[in-house]
Amino acid sequence: xxxxxxxxxxxVEFPSLENRM
Amino acid sequence: AVEDLFTSIHxxxxxxxxxxxxxxxxxxxxxAPGDEDAVRCxxxxxxxxxxxxxxxxxxxxxxxxxxxxxxxxxxCCYRQNKLQEALELLRGQEETSxxxxxESQIFYRLGRMNDCMSSYEKLQKFKIDSMxxxxxxxxxxxxxx
Ligand SMILES: [K+]
Numbered sequence: 102x103x104x105x106x107x108x109x110x111x112x113v114e115f116p117s118l119e120n121r122m
Numbered sequence: 123a124v125e126d127l128f129t130s131i132h133x134x135x136x137x138x139x140x141x142x143x144x145x146x147x148x149x150x151x152x153x154a155p156g157d158e159d160a161v162r163c164x165x166x167x168x169x170x171x172x173x174x175x176x177x178x179x180x181x182x183x184x185x186x187x188x189x190x191x192x193x194x195x196x197x198c199c200y201r202q203n204k205l206q207e208a209l210e211l212l213r214g215q216e217e218t219s220x221x222x223x224x225e226s227q228i229f230y231r232l233g234r235m236n237d238c239m240s241s242y243e244k245l246q247k248f249k250i251d252s253m254x255x256x257x258x259x260x261x262x263x264x265x266x267x
Contacts, residue, residue, distance in 0.1 A: 105230050105261050106254040109197055112220035113169050115135055116162045121128040 124154055131163050140171035144180075156187050165194045174201045197224060205232055219248040226258065235266035 127150045134143035144167035150160035161184045168177035178198050181191050192211045199208035205228050212228075215221050226241035242259050 105227055105258050107227065108252070108254050108258065109200065109220065109224035109227055110169070111254075112223050113166055113194065113197055114220075115166050116159045118128050118132050118159060118163075121159055122125055122132060 124150055124157075127153070128159070131167075135163075135167070140167040141173070143167040144171065144173075144176070156184075158187075158189050161187065161189055161191070162194075165191060169194065169197060174198050193220060193224070200224060200228055200231075203231070217244060219245060219250060222248075223255075226262070230258070230262055230265070233265075235262055238262045239266065 127146050131143050131146045131150070134140070134146060144164050147160045147164035147167060150157055151164070154160065161180070164180045165177050165184075168174070168180060177194065181195050181198065184191060192215065196208045196211035199205070199211065208228050209225070212221055212225055222241050222245045226238050226245070229235070229238035229241060239259075239262055242255075242262065245255065
């Protein structure tokens with residue numbers, strides 16, 4: 102089977118730190 | 123101060139220094155145990171660093187906290203080929219594009235091509251214009267014959 106790209110890796114996101122800095 | 127530590131985490135993330143970001147997130151957790159942003163930063167930083175065992179350990183360490191880490195855990199299970207466990211973790215979750223993308227990859231690995239295509243169909247409503255997505259859909263179509 103062809104290799105499937107790991108889109109889910111990019112979908113794992115850091116929380117917004119805007120209000121924490 | 124915790125604010126300075128978060129500024130440092132932010133800089134490490136921007137620089138792609140994910141191991142460093144995880145270490146600073148750990149410092150936040152020493153100063154502010156259970157801080158949700160720090161927990162999430164630590165887990166995501168280890169995932170981005172491809173340190174899946176460490177990501178798992180960080181998830182386990184946060185088990186008693188009221189923070190839903192099930193998507194991260196499902197992703198880590200997927201990376202370690204614990205595909206049924208990964209599916210269980212996604213079950214009942216809101217069908218966000220992230221959930222559907224992961225689900226489609228799990229189904230693909232399981233050879234469940236009809237389910238895989240159905241995840242892709244549900245993904246269409248998010249109007250993701252991504253070459254990766256197109257490549258994956260073609261791969262699933264080819265595998266489905
Ligand atoms: K795959």
